Amino acid sequence: MMTTAQYLLGGLSGGLVGFVLGLVGGGGSILAVPLMVYLVGVPNPHVAIGTSALAVAANAMAGLAGHARAHHVKWRCGGMYAAAGIVGALAGSTFGKMVDGQKLLLLFAVLMLVVGVLMLRGRGHPGNPGAECNRQKAPRVLGFGLGSGLFSGFFGIGGGFLIVPGLVASTGMPMLMAVGTSLVAVTAFGLTTAANYAFSGLIDWPLALIFVIGGALGSVGGIRLAEKLGGKTGRLTTLFALLIFVVALYMIWKGIGTAFPALDTLSHPADPR
Secondary structure, three states: OOOOOHHHHHHHHHHHHHHHHHHHOOOHHHHHHHHHHHOOOOOOOHHHHHHHHHHHHHHHHHHHHHHHHHHOOOOHHHHHHHHHHHHHHHHHHHHHOOHHHHHHHHHHHHHHHHHHHHHOOHHHHHHHHOOOOOOOOOHHHHHHHHHHHHHHHOOOOHHHHHHHHHHHHHHHHHHHHHHHHHHHHHHHHHHHHHHHHHHHOOHHHHHHHHHHHHHHEEEEHHHHHHHHHHHHHHHHHHHHHHHHHHHHHHHHHHHHHHHHHHHHHOOOOOOOO
């Protein structure tokens, strides 16, 4: 049973994730699982993943509404990307439930290091505001959607860190448009993963609700700041990528002994007495 303090921390965590999602789009949801495990204190990694998937989907939906009002969403591209990704998310989340929770967290930390590198490499792409998803671009859009959906489902994340560069690479749209459009797929992937985990009873519903409320409030501030910056979020993206590196290294340090007890035994041999 979660305590009142844990629920308050859940709301605070949701606010942080929502703010980052609204501000930089890709990468914001990568913090949801470590916040659930290490700050809120959810003991079961699979429950943390299932709950965060639902919360991130709802937060992305709130962010999507704001970006839609600002005309930052290309619906055709987002729909095509999401349709292909739902298939991948269903397969990925099914496989993720089969993996030991502690090992899954360790893999998640390694993924975070990759996310940080991708975010640093993806800064400053101007893009074409008139880019659309036509028949020629469809195979690339669907291929990127399927791949990012698979990763999203396996790790229980929104997958924006893959979706945003995937949309830019497959359509040529500018970063700000890709951020808004990515939230269509983030919502779809998160709901697919959450439904799969809910089927196995791996969602803490009250915590998800608190996380969602915090995320909705945080996303408003993130979107407003993104609009003021006009897409010039390169420096903020760099700082956020560095934060991801720090959190990932902490997760690796914290989890390697738990995931692989034999290694922990070798580094801390038993007292011969």
